[in-house]
Amino acid sequence: MINRHPTDERLLAFARGALAGGEALLIAAHCDMCPHCAAKVQQFTETEAESAFAESDNIMESPAFSSMLASITQQPVAERILAKEQDEFIELDGRKFKLPRSLKRYSHSTGNWSKLVGKLWQAPVDIGGEGRANFIYMEKGGSVPEHTHKGNELTLVINGAFSDGINDYDSGDFIAMNDSHTHAPFSEDKDGCLVFTIVEEPLHFTSGIARLLNPFSHLFF
Ligand SMILES: [Zn+2]
Incomplete structure (x- = not known):
């Protein structure tokens, strides 16, 4: 049974993309194994996204936003292809x-x-x-x-x-x-x-x- 989790501060920093690569990787892998922390990260990410949107009403019209959206919608396909080449x-x-x-x-x-x-x-x-x-x-x-x-x-x-x-x-x-x-x-x-x-x-x-x-x-x- 999982007893030790990253602190909320660390999970929040992870959700914000503020952690160094190695640390972020470990947190991501922990969340794969821990539904409890995965749910927290999901929640932090949603809250962060909401406040980001609230700060800028015009964000959806900006070119940066469209390109970000395009890259997000393309990602799952790329990951699915990659997954076949990975060893479990x-x-x-x-x-x-x-x-x-x-x-x-x-x-x-x-x-x-x-x-x-x-x-x-x-x-x-x-x-x-x-x-x-x-x-x-x-x-x-x-x-x-x-x-x-x-x-x-x-x-x-x-x-x-x-x-x-x-x-x-x-x-x-x-x-x-x-x-x-x-x-x-x-x-x-x-x-x-x-x-x-x-x-x-x-x-x-x-x-x-x-x-x-x-x-x-x-x-x-
Ligand atoms: Zn956890």
Whole structure:
């Protein structure tokens, strides 16, 4: 069950198109999995559109508006064609994971899986733009050493469940972390846990022998 949602501020910024690409992608993917937030975004979008129209009565006569309308009405067709070329699943070691609709288009820009320490797998995703995106899969019993972040880390749970010593997370949960959070994710789920994550900066390992990993933390990007 989904327990963690983006804040209303974040959903409103998303509806306004004010978020950076990576963050917007994660919110869109969360909304694919969460009818509750999808309804909120829909509501925010309608309210925003109403106030935009109220501000300008003449907007419908402007050339900019006609071209915007034309591009909106053309979009669904283009998307439908594109959808056929997208993979609904990503595969790891014979396991198949269904992707939220918004992430499907990145199935072809996902690099090879590499196996890291601690029963972890990682596949980089080229989303264009800033930040680093990865699919990370924790096998049952897998863990990431305790770490903090130098920038923001946004995570969406795609399949399975994990804990981090602070909370438990389930499929669909949206998690925002920054440099004030220290956590050590692990999964005891029988199917492990697949997440999609975007970080601005490398992780910073905080405890014990894992500190020796800091020079290599770019591997955990
Ligand atoms: Zn939600």
